[in-house]
Amino acid sequence: MGTSSYIYKFLGLLIALFFYVQPVFAEGLFKVNDALPHLAICEVKCYGEKALRQEFFFQFEDLLTEQLQASKKFRLLDKQSILPNINGTELKLDEFFSLLHKDAIVHDGDFKITDVNTDVIRHMRNHNNGEKIKKYRICPHILPKLKEFGKASDLEYLLFINLKNTDIDIKGQYQSSYSRQYLKGTKVKIDVDYFLVNPETGYVYGNSVISDKTAQVIDAILIKTGKVISPQKLILMVLENQAKHIAQDIDGKIGSLK
Amino acid sequence: MNAKSFIKKLIGVLLLQFLLLPYTAFAEKRPTMVLAGVGSRLVVTNIRNVEQKAYDLVNEALLDGPLVGDYRFDFYDGSNDVRMNLVDGVFNRTSTEAVNKYLHIFDKHKYDYYLYCYITNVSRKDSQLDILYPKKGELHGKAKTIEVDITLQVYTNPNYRKLLAFTGKGNSSNKVSKVRYGDNTIEIGDLAVSETNLADAVVDAVDNACEKMLKSMRD
Numbered sequence: 001m002g003t004s005s006y007i008y009k010f011l012g013l014l015i016a017l018f019f020y021v022q023p024v025f026a027e028g029l030f031k032v033n034d035a036l037p038h039l040a041i042c043e044v045k046c047y048g049e050k051a052l053r054q055e056f057f058f059q060f061e062d063l064l065t066e067q068l069q070a071s072k073k074f075r076l077l078d079k080q081s082i083l084p085n086i087n088g089t090e091l092k093l094d095e096f097f098s099l100l101h102k103d104a105i106v107h108d109g110d111f112k113i114t115d116v117n118t119d120v121i122r123h124m125r126n127h128n129n130g131e132k133i134k135k136y137r138i139c140p141h142i143l144p145k146l147k148e149f150g151k152a153s154d155l156e157y158l159l160f161i162n163l164k165n166t167d168i169d170i171k172g173q174y175q176s177s178y179s180r181q182y183l184k185g186t187k188v189k190i191d192v193d194y195f196l197v198n199p200e201t202g203y204v205y206g207n208s209v210i211s212d213k214t215a216q217v218i219d220a221i222l223i224k225t226g227k228v229i230s231p232q233k234l235i236l237m238v239l240e241n242q243a244k245h246i247a248q249d250i251d252g253k254i255g256s257l258k
Numbered sequence: 259m260n261a262k263s264f265i266k267k268l269i270g271v272l273l274l275q276f277l278l279l280p281y282t283a284f285a286e287k288r289p290t291m292v293l294a295g296v297g298s299r300l301v302v303t304n305i306r307n308v309e310q311k312a313y314d315l316v317n318e319a320l321l322d323g324p325l326v327g328d329y330r331f332d333f334y335d336g337s338n339d340v341r342m343n344l345v346d347g348v349f350n351r352t353s354t355e356a357v358n359k360y361l362h363i364f365d366k367h368k369y370d371y372y373l374y375c376y377i378t379n380v381s382r383k384d385s386q387l388d389i390l391y392p393k394k395g396e397l398h399g400k401a402k403t404i405e406v407d408i409t410l411q412v413y414t415n416p417n418y419r420k421l422l423a424f425t426g427k428g429n430s431s432n433k434v435s436k437v438r439y440g441d442n443t444i445e446i447g448d449l450a451v452s453e454t455n456l457a458d459a460v461v462d463a464v465d466n467a468c469e470k471m472l473k474s475m476r477d
Contacts, residue, residue: 007264007267007268007271010271011270011271011274028476029289029330029331029370029371029475029476030412030421030422030474030475030476031474031475031476032421032422053301055299055300055301056299056301058299058376059299059376059378059409062376062409062411062423062425063423063425065420065422065423066422066423066424066425069422069423069474076422077419078419078420078421080419080420081419217386221390222389222390222391222392223387223388223389223390224386224387224388225386225387225388226385226386227383227384227385227386228383228384228385229381229383230302230303230304230379230381230382230383231302232300232301232302232303232378232379232381233379233381233383233405233407236378236379236407240425
């Protein structure tokens with residue numbers, strides 16, 4: 001065997017190594033596509049009277065992050081990484097987001113702020129069955145600031161979540177002495193408004209979703225059936241469904257805000 | 259084969275090695291990931307004194323789970339580091355201003371990714387189906403299930419941002435079924451849920467979340 005065949009084998013080995021040992025860069029461990037439109041979940045808060053504990057707001061943010069990441073339509077940015085300097089002054093992000101969020105809610109037309117200090121926004125009329133889809137513009141006096149913020153922060157969409165109402169019904173009924181049916185259980189119902197804001201044009205897409213989950217035990221005379229689930233698990237199940245719904249709904253509405 | 263062509267080929271090989279050099283250099287440096295801590299978002303549960311036990315089990319399951327030994331990154335335990343405990347203040351954030359106080363912690367550590375785990379639910383689910391047939395017999399089916407939910411958050415180091423979140427669900431159940439007809443009775447199973455069930459459910463949840471995380475990585 002000649003020397004040349006060794007060299008060719010060696011060359012072949014090197015080329016094989018080139019394909020086998022893929023370069024792993026520290027920045028690119030995860031499949032994240034930077035070319036997609038940038039979106040940040042700016043605020044998850046309750047502007048209503050019945051609020052959940054703060055833990056559930058954090059959890060809802062994570063559930064949404066997971067679902068939006070899985071949909072592969074957005075590149076998610078953490079709001080903590082946004083440090084915008086607008087005309088030399090640093091913006092107080094929490095206040096700014098709160099202002100935007102309230103404006104988006106109030107322009108929706110169904111609500112009004114009753115007390116600015118306590119952040120309670122009451123219904124002006126009763127809610128219809130989650131079918132109020134609207135597109136409107138943010139208030140003109142915030143618009144220039146919002147445009148500058150959009151340019152400085154490199155964000156194309158801002159998402160605001162208002163977990164406005166939570167109802168937990170405890171069911172416990174004794175039907176009658178004749179039939180002796182007994183029913184006990186828990187029903188969790190959560191009402192969420194969400195607003196997608198395009199900082200470039202100032203357009204807002206607002207929609208809402210209501211869903212519930214029930215766990216109960218029915219005790220008739222001969223049959224006793226059902227299940228008992230902890231309220232924490234029930235709330236998580238409802239929130240997960242809603243996060244799924246919101247992620248799906250937002251995907252189709254990107255084009256309409258331009 | 260003469261010496262001239264041999265030298266040519268040698269030069270070719272050297273050139274190729276030179277071209278490959280940056281890739282081989284990067285291939286050796288694998289990104290690092292550290293388990294910064296385990297937190298809780300448990301508000302209400304129907305199992306008594308479960309929280310501390312769940313912490314320990316989740317911590318153990320993560321450090322002994324599918325993340326260890328993956329060829330794409332190196333996984334470290336950060337729970338013994340005193341400063342890492344401070345990081346809890348960052349992850350449990352309420353406002354953007356509060357976070358800035360803790361940002362220097364990330365500069366001191368040179369990890370590429372920070373993993374933080376939250377226990378979001380540990381609870382028991384009871385389900386049952388009882389059918390009675392008076393004077394003849396009865397049929398019972400009962401199950402007690404321990405359900406565990408966790409959430410993994412991945413943070414990147416250079417500008418401290420949350421990159422991704424993954425949720426995992428796990429459960430472990432004990433079932434019992436009982437049939438009686440006249441005086442004859444058959445009973446199969448054991449209804450009491452134990453710590454083993456909790457550990458099984460935790461491992462199930464951690465595996466579920468880690469599997470999602472590993473799937474979202476580049477090959």
